[in-house]
Amino acid sequence: MIEINNITMIFDNKPAHKLKKSDKPVFDEEMKPREKALDAVTMEIPDGCIYGFVGFNGAGKSTLMRLICGIYKPSSGTILVDSESSFDNPAAKSNIFFVNDETIEYTDFTLDKMRRYYSGYYPQFDHELFERLAYTLELPMNRKLSTFSKGMKRQSVVLIGLACHTKYLILDEAFDGLDPSMRDMIKKIIREEIKKRKSTLIISSHNVAEIGDMCDKVMRLTRGKLVFADELENVKTNYRKFQLVNLEHTISIEEIEAAGIKPEKYSQAGKVVRIIVRDSDDISEKLRSIETVLCEEIPLDLEEIFVYDKNAEEVK
Amino acid sequence: MMSFSRINRSALSELIIHKKSHIISMILLGIAGFLYSETSMIKDCDANINWSSVFFFTVALIPLFSACIRVFRDMHDVPTADVQMAMPLSSRERFLSRLMTICYIWIFPYMFFSGMGNVLSVLFHSNTSYTGYDGSKIEYASVPELFAVNFKVFIWGLSAVLFITAVTVLCSCCIGSKAEAVYLPAILMIVISVLPFETVSYIEEKFVNVSLNTYSDSSILQVFGFGAVFCDMYEPYSVVIVLVNCILSLGLIALAMFAYTKRDAATVGYPVVFRVFFEILMILSLFSLFQTVHMSSYGAEYFALFIYFIGATILRIIVSRKDITPVKIFKWTGVFAGYYAAFILFSYLACITNGFGANFKKPDKSELSYSPVTVNVNCGGMKETGNSFSYENLSVDAIDKVTETAYEYVAIQNSNPKYFLDSMFTGVGGYYYYNEKENNLDEKDKYYNCSIDVSAYDITREYHRTVFSVDLYLDKESAENFYRDMVELGPVLRAGM
Structure with a gap:
């Protein structure tokens, strides 16, 4: 289970050119811009569910995901992954795989190179699953990802995420820009794998239609504040x-x-x-x-x- | 709990990404290693190092620099930070794994190929002899002798490698953008290497009358930076200097690890993450530039200072990206003025302490293997007593006697009033300035330039060199006394032969 307790995240002195249009910087006493990306967010993510993070661009979904993965250190509050803090903690991190919203860092890789790269970090890497899914998705193993279409790149990264066999799989805007048929195919694969191994999937999107049909639970952030976090059915009522x-x-x-x-x-x-x-x-x-x-x-x-x-x- | 297997596993994974750098480094270092096997040493002579191998080694430093930046790109590239900081490693393990990757890419191949070059050189060129053109028998050095020289060459190279690695990694850990990761290490490497020498030259030229760079203890300046590479490898202390250099570089790497563990991905993208680091870099580089101004541009100091101010402001504008306001430029001007004020204060302290006491240093006894010794005495401008004379073919003991007399007069000179601003902006101790204007001064304010140069034939290095020199600016009475004392010293010096 992931417990998020009163998490606040402030980006100090974020340079002006780094602020997105949607960002609403606040100012401190010295009139320096301070972006409160998350404001006292408290929620729980139970094991074995598919949890959707929804909110508009700049709402704080990606920041929260990065905090869960230990990529950011929270300004205040705690995040516990199976009762352990994830920041700077290899034991907690070994249970998490994070797929961010960009695939640019993989462009020099072939799929085979990615497999070798990640299997060095995740000893539990499932080579059999990797090969099976790559075959199913018809992804070439020895072609550079830079030659792949956007959809193929996303498929590849999700495939790696599944093959790393972690308890928690976190996908940030995983289906962004994919055509409906490809989106449905990836969704199907993810859903099957997650349910089969009783893992937890956290998935975010600014487009609710993309993930609404696969989530058990959903939370919504607006300008860093938690609007709701509940069972999908309860939200709908x-x-x-x-x-x-x-x-x-x-x-x-x-x-x-x-x-x-x-x-x-x-x-x-x-x-x-x-x-x-x-x-x-x-x-x-x-x-x-x-x-x-x-x-x-x-x-x-x-x-x-x-x-x-x-x-x-x-x-x- | 840190896990070595995790560190090593992740280093090997990172190696997959940096395969190109690895291959290029291997090729260049391999060529350097093979060429090094041509290095030979004739018994009781200096080693005949194959300089082509040194060239290839130097070229190979470029992929090392590039690899250090790329391996630590999680500090200045957001997508990479996302991937790498989410990996199951603690920040300390991640840092060490990155270092290990650099070892795999560059340092281990360097060790392997230089070791190979060493072995081949020993195999081909030791314990053998040949007959020269004149029929004489020429013997190569023994295995331990050649091995020792090769080992020295190896640690000389290692000191440069560790220094580049340390500075580049430190910069990567203290900044958050790719551009700064490239040009700031280059600036810092130059500044660290040049500043100690420049500071000594500046103090020596402006506030001290004794030439320091003739002393072996100037090698202390080589303990950090690229200076160690220029250390005379046949001097016994040189190994210590190079080892200290390596240790200091390791210390810098430890500092980089501290900075690395203090960061998370939230700071990735900021040009400067640790402001203190940037300000230290600025103050060091400006000190270096200020000293250059005052040593080389007589009469153009203010113009040069203006140019430096523009340069420093441009650097700050680059670092601040688009976030510039008139208030900021005003603040930077203030900071620049503050640094210059600190430099003036430093110079003032150097002036009132006679170069922090440097002008009473004596030549190192361990260097006194010179023979024969020549002493030149010059008292320019003293028409009554003539100009110069010299003692030749003296023994080494004469050096002590000459320095004793010289320091008596250094003390007399230092008791004269000091003209700090003149000495800083115009010349040595301000004395030269007053001497130039002697026509406008009373007799009591006139100074005469007297000097002593002691030179000797250095047996070890096989050339004639200056081992001690002093420039004195004395009033008329003291100058006459000095001249007389030096004349009277002649028989004493000769008596020691």
Whole structure:
């Protein structure tokens, strides 16, 4: 289990050219820019689950992942991986494999060279699995990664991550820029392997649709602050999506609001109206007061929740 | 708990990435090693080192420099830091594994090929003899003799290798960007090697009248930096100097390890991570430049200082990247002025302490194997007494007697009022300056330039060289006394023969 206790991460004096547009630097007493990348984040990642980190660019997902891997030292708070601090601790790190959001550092490698490189660091490296997956994905072993397509590079890195056979596999923006068929194929392989060996997968994305369908649990960060961290199903219950139909006329937003409902989103297609609302005890009763021929609840995906949360945040 | 097997395993993994550097180094060092096998030594003579092998060795230092930067690129490359710092190693193990990688790429091949060159040279060129053109029998040195010389050459090379490694690794650990990892070590290597010699020359020229570089104890300046490479390998103390040089480089590597373990990936990308390191580099390089200004550009000091200020500011602008404000430039100007003030203070201390007491040093007794000794005495400008005279073919003991008399007059000269600013900006102790303007001065302010040069034939090195020299600026009475004393010393010096 990974325990994250009150983690704050501040990048001191981050140079101006290093700040992304999305970064919101704060200033200290001397007016030096200080970027609070994470602000008092507390959560737990249980064993054997697939945990999704969602949030927009610059929200702090990658920083949190790097803290878990011991790449950064937290400014305050603790991160315990199986009850041990991961920073500067080879024992804890030997259970973690991190795939960052870039593959540029591997461009000089061939897949075979990567295998030799990583097997030196991870003695438990699974050569049989590596060969099997490379064959399945049709990845050439002796061609430089610089000649690979972006998708092939990501496949290669994920393949290495799986072959290192660590208890925790951390993938940062692993599916970014992949076409849907390739994304589905990698997802399938990862899911199968993770479930088979009961490992924990932590996966991040700014595009919730990419990972929403594979996570057991999900957390969301906004500007370094934890918005929620829960079971995917529990997260979804905070919002509900309804489909309303009136054959006589299109139900207007005023009509809905007159029923005492404040929709987070209203959309219409012909006579069919869809609304997303925050859950409340009396929502069904209020909906009944609207004249409809059809009123049904339809599934809400994670991406929709994500968008509405962002809107709510901006309104604040 | 540190694990050697983990360190070694990871070093071997890193070697996969640096295969090209490894192969290039092996080729260059291999050629150097084979060429070194041509090194020979005729009995009781200096070794005839194959200089082509030294050339190839020097060329091979370029891939070493490059390898040191690339191996430690986790300190200045974000994607690499992500990969490497996530690996199951502690920061200390990671540092040691990087060093081990450098050993695999360069140092172990150097040991192997120089060892091979040594063995081949001993096999081909020892314990044999041949007949010269004149029919005389020429004998090569014995195995232990040639082996000892080869071993010295090996540690000479090792001192340079360790120095380059230490400085480059230290810079990589103290900075966070690739550009700085390349040019800052180059600056630091030059500064460390040059500054001690330049400081002594500066003090000697400005505040001391006794030439220091004729003493063997100037070799102390070679204990760090590339100076050791120029150490005379036939001197008995030279091995100690080179070994100390190696130890100091190892000390610098230990310092680098300390810096390395203090860092995480959050600092990767910053041009300078440890500001103290950068400021030390700045102050050392500026001291070196200030000394050059005051030694070489009489009358152009302020222009040269302005140029240096521009240079230092450009370096700071480069290091600050785009983060420049007028306030910062103002601050840097203040820092530059502060460093120059520190330099003035240092010079002032050198002036009032007569070069930190350096002008009362005597030639090392162990060097007194010279024969015969020549003493030249010169009292320029004293029309009444004439100019110069000399004693030739003296014994080694004469040196002590001459230095004794010389130091009496150094003490008299030092009791004269000091003109610090004149001596710093114009010439030796300010005395020369006043001497030049003698037409405008009272008799009591005039100084006469008297000098003693002691030279001898150095049996060990087989050439004639100056072993002691002193320039004195004395008032008229003291100059006359000096002249008389030196004349009267003649019979005493000859009596010792």
